[in-house]
Amino acid sequence: xxxxxxxxxxxxxxxxxxxxxxxxxxxxxxxxxxxxxxxxxxxxxxxxxxxxxxxxxxxxxxxxxxxxxxxxxxxxxxxxxxxxxxxxxxxxxxxxxxxxxxxxxxxxxxxxxxxxxxxxxxxxxxxxxxxxxxxxxxxxxxxxxxxxxxxxxxxx
Numbered sequence: 114x115x116x117x118x119x120x121x122x123x124x125x126x127x128x129x130x131x132x133x134x135x136x137x138x139x140x141x142x143x144x145x146x147x148x149x150x151x152x153x154x155x156x157x158x159x160x161x162x163x164x165x166x167x168x169x170x171x172x173x174x175x176x177x178x179x180x181x182x183x184x185x186x187x188x189x190x191x192x193x194x195x196x197x198x199x200x201x202x203x204x205x206x207x208x209x210x211x212x213x214x215x216x217x218x219x220x221x222x223x224x225x226x227x228x229x230x231x232x233x234x235x236x237x238x239x240x241x242x243x244x245x246x247x248x249x250x251x252x253x254x255x256x257x258x259x260x261x262x263x264x265x266x267x268x269x
Contacts, residue, residue, distance in 0.1 A: 120181045122147075123191025133179025138162045140178045141188060149189035149217050153246070160245030163218040164188050170225035170241075189217035192224055199265065200224045203258040211249035218245045223259045232263055 119128045122145070129144055136155075141147045141164070150173055153161030157175035164173045165187040192198050200223050210216050219242065226233050226241045233241070238259050247255065 116179065118178055118182045120183065121185045123187055123194065129178065131178060133177060135178050136174050137164070137176045137178045137181055137186070138173035141173060147188050147190050149193075151214055151217055153215075153218070159215075160218040160222060161215055163221040163245065165192075165221060165225055168225065168228065170222045187221075189221060192221065198224070199262050200227065200258070203261040203265075204255075207254045207258040207261060209251050209254045209258050211251055215245060215247045215249075219247065219255055223255070223262070227259060227262050 114132065115130050116133045117128060117130045118133060119126060121127070127145065129140055131140060131144065138150060138152060141150050142152070150164055151161040152174065153159035155174050157172035160172065162172055162174040163170050165171070165185075166176065166181060167185050168187075193201055200220055204210065204216070204220060209219075222241055222245050226238065238256060242252070242255060242259070
């Protein structure tokens with residue numbers, strides 16, 4: 114049974130009429146044409162579909178669209194808007210991307226991590242990023258990029 118669901122997406126109010134049991138990822142990609150968020154495993158295990166929900170990194174493939182009513186969602190498109198996000202800049206400076214498929218999930222996870230009030234420890238960085246798979250194996254560069262953002266202090 115379809116339901117009308119309103120939420121804030123990348124700073125703008127959006128309304129969709131859909132089955133509230135659909136994955137948020139599907140609504141983002143198919144209904145709203147935001148294809149930066151990737152489909153990986155469909156089970157919340159690989160992290161390719163990570164978005165921010167009220168500032169926290171969540172897996173959009175296992176988050177139901179009915180759960181996001183009246184909440185704030187940021188996708189990689191929203192994070193990249195304006196081209197000034199320090200995490201994205203660090204990613205480029207550290208030459209992280211290879212194939213790029215996991216990069217939206219990696220960046221969204223890192224951005225939520227560095228935006229916390231208390232800077233994360235190396236163990237917290239490792240634990241958070243271990244949940245996002247990278248087939249190209251750029252894990253060392255990913256961690257360097259996160260440390261770079263933290264060292265520069267340009268978190269937000």
